[in-house]
Amino acid sequence: MSEKKLQSIRGIHDGLPAEVARWQRVEQAARRVFGCYAFSEVRMPVLEPTELFVRSIGEATDIVSKEMYAFTDQGGDQICLRPEGTAGAVRAWLQGGLTRSGTQRWYYIGPMFRRERPQKGRLRQFQQIGVEMFSAAGPIEDAEVLAMAHAFLSELGIPGLNIEINSLGCGACRPGYREKLTSYLQQRAGKLCETCNERIVRNPMRVLDCKVQSCQQELTDAPEMVAHLCDGCDDHFTGVQKGLDALAIPYRVNPRIVRGLDYYNRTAFEIVTDKLGSQGTVLAGGRYDGLVQELGGPATPAIGFAAGLERLAMLLDDVPLATPDVAVVVLGEEALGYSLAQADVMRKAGLSVVHCGGGSAKRQFKVADRELVRFVVAVGEDEMQAGVVTLKEMQNGQQQRLPVSEVVTVIKGQLL
RNA sequence: GUGGACGUAGUUCAAUGGUAGAGCCCCGGCUUGUGGUGCCGGUUGUUGUGGGUUCGAAUCCCAUCGUCCACCCCA
Numbered sequence: 001m002s003e004k005k006l007q008s009i010r011g012i013h014d015g016l017p018a019e020v021a022r023w024q025r026v027e028q029a030a031r032r033v034f035g036c037y038a039f040s041e042v043r044m045p046v047l048e049p050t051e052l053f054v055r056s057i058g059e060a061t062d063i064v065s066k067e068m069y070a071f072t073d074q075g076g077d078q079i080c081l082r083p084e085g086t087a088g089a090v091r092a093w094l095q096g097g098l099t100r101s102g103t104q105r106w107y108y109i110g111p112m113f114r115r116e117r118p119q120k121g122r123l124r125q126f127q128q129i130g131v132e133m134f135s136a137a138g139p140i141e142d143a144e145v146l147a148m149a150h151a152f153l154s155e156l157g158i159p160g161l162n163i164e165i166n167s168l169g170c171g172a173c174r175p176g177y178r179e180k181l182t183s184y185l186q187q188r189a190g191k192l193c194e195t196c197n198e199r200i201v202r203n204p205m206r207v208l209d210c211k212v213q214s215c216q217q218e219l220t221d222a223p224e225m226v227a228h229l230c231d232g233c234d235d236h237f238t239g240v241q242k243g244l245d246a247l248a249i250p251y252r253v254n255p256r257i258v259r260g261l262d263y264y265n266r267t268a269f270e271i272v273t274d275k276l277g278s279q280g281t282v283l284a285g286g287r288y289d290g291l292v293q294e295l296g297g298p299a300t301p302a303i304g305f306a307a308g309l310e311r312l313a314m315l316l317d318d319v320p321l322a323t324p325d326v327a328v329v330v331l332g333e334e335a336l337g338y339s340l341a342q343a344d345v346m347r348k349a350g351l352s353v354v355h356c357g358g359g360s361a362k363r364q365f366k367v368a369d370r371e372l373v374r375f376v377v378a379v380g381e382d383e384m385q386a387g388v389v390t391l392k393e394m395q396n397g398q399q400q401r402l403p404v405s406e407v408v409t410v411i412k413g414q415l416l
Numbered sequence: 417g418u419g420g421a422c423g424u425a426g427u428u429c430a431a432u433g434g435u436a437g438a439g440c441c442c443c444g445g446c447u448u449g450u451g452g453u454g455c456c457g458g459u460u461g462u463u464g465u466g467g468g469u470u471c472g473a474a475u476c477c478c479a480u481c482g483u484c485c486a487c488c489c490c491a
Binding site for chain 1: 481485486488489
C-alpha cells in the first residue's frame with residue numbers, strides 16, 4: 001500500500017539553478033550572435049497537429065512512427081508534443097502570411113519531445129536552439145548560416161568541435177545515385193550487419209555511416225553522393241565551400257553525413273564533439289528546399305539548423321551562480337524596520353540584496369557567509385539613531401560607518 | 417524497442433548472510449554587536465519499491481521504477 005514516489009517522468013529532468021545558469025550562458029551566446037546576423041526570435045507552440053509532422057518529417061522515420069507523444073484531445077483532434085522545430089516554423093511562416101515578405105531569418109529556443117530510451121545527452125524532453133531562413137536559395141546563405149553556427153559555438157568557447165559538411169543532392173540527382181548505391185549494397189548484403197540489411201531497404205544512405213567496423217571495411221569504395229551531383233547541386237556545393245574558405249571557417253567534407261529527416265536536400269552539416277559518447281552531434285542542419293511546398297505553400301528554398309541546448313551545456317566549464325552584492329544583518333529587534341528600509345534603498349539603487357532574517361548576529365553572519373557576499377551591511381540601534389549603517393567587507397573584516405547612500409556608491413565602485 | 421552495469425543519510429561513499437557506519441553538509445554551543453579556521457554536542461535512513469528464500473537479507477532470487485552505458489535513432 002505504499003504510495004508511489006512522486007517524481008518527474010522518465011527522461012524528463014528539472015532545470016535547477018546550477019543547470020539553468022549553464023543554459024542561460026548558451027542562450028545568451030545564441031541571442032547575441034544571431035542578432036549580429038539579423039535573425040529575430042520567434043516563439044512557436046509546443047502542441048501541434050500530429051499531421052504536421054507526419055507530412056514533413058516522414059511517416060517512416062523513427063521520430064514519427066514511434067517516438068511522438070501523440071494523443072487525441074477531448075474534442076477529438078489529433079495532437080502531439082512537437083518532436084522538432086522546423087515543421088512548426090514552416091507552418092507558422094505560412095499561417096502568418098509571410099510568403100511574400102522577402103527573406104525571413106528566425107531563431108527559437110524551446111523544448112522538444114521524443115519518447116526515446118534516455119541516455120546521457122538524450123532526453124525525452126530536451127531543448128533546441130533552432131534557426132530557420134526562408135526564401136534563401138544560394139550557397140552564400142548556406143555559408144553564412146554555417147558561419148553563424150560557428151560563431152555561436154566559438155562564443156561559447158567549447159574546444160574540440162568539428163564542422164562536417166556534405167551535399168545530399170536534389171530530386172534530380174539523388175534518385176539515380178540512390179539506385180546505384182542500393183545495387184552496390186545489395187551485392188554485399190551478406191557481409192553487412194543485420195541493421196544495415198534493414199537499412200538497405202529503408203534508408204540506404206544510412207548504411208554509409210554505420211558504426212560497425214566490418215561494415216565500414218566493406219564500404220571503402222561505396223559510391224558517394226558528392227560524386228553524383230547534378231550540375232546545379234555541384235555548383236551549389238562548390239559555392240558553399242568557397243564561402244566557407246573566404247570566411248576561414250574550418251570544415252571537412254564528409255561524404256557520409258546523412259540526414260535523418262526526409263525533407264533535407266543539398267547542403268547538410270553537423271558539428272560534432274568526441275566528448276559526449278555516442279551523442280556527439282551538438283548541432284546539425286541543412287537545406288530543405290522542398291518542405292514548404294510539401295506543407296501546401298509556394299515553392300520556397302530554405303535552410304536551418306538545430307543545436308541541442310543540454311548537450312552544449314554539458315560541454316561548458318562550471319558556470320558560477322550569481323551571488324548577491326550585499327547581505328543585511330540586523331542586531332536587535334528595535335532596528336528590524338530600519339534594516340528592511342536600508343535593504344530597500346539599496347535594491348532601488350540596483351544592488352542585489354539578501355536580508356539575513358534577524359536572530360543572533362552569529363547566525364546571520366553565517367547566512368551572509370554562505371551567500372558568498374563580498375559586503376555585509378549591519379544595523380543596530382546605534383546605527384539607527386545615527387541614521388547610518390555599518391559596512392563590512394568580508395574578505396578582510398574591515399568595517400566603517402556610513403550613510404546608506406554612500407554604501408551604494410562604494411559597492412558599485414568596487415563591483416566594477 | 418534490444419543488451420548490460422548500478423541504486424545505502426541532504427551529498428560522496430563504507431558495511432560480501434549476523435546490532436546499518438564514516439567524511440562533508442546541516443543545526444546548536446564555546447562567543448546574546450560579527451562569519452570563515454578550531455573544539456564540544458546533535459539530527460538524519462521504511463538500504464529505490466514490492467514480493468520470495470532464510471532462524472536471520474543492504475547482501476541471495478524474482479518483479480517493478482529510476483539512473484548510467486552500448487545498440488537503434490537523433491540535437
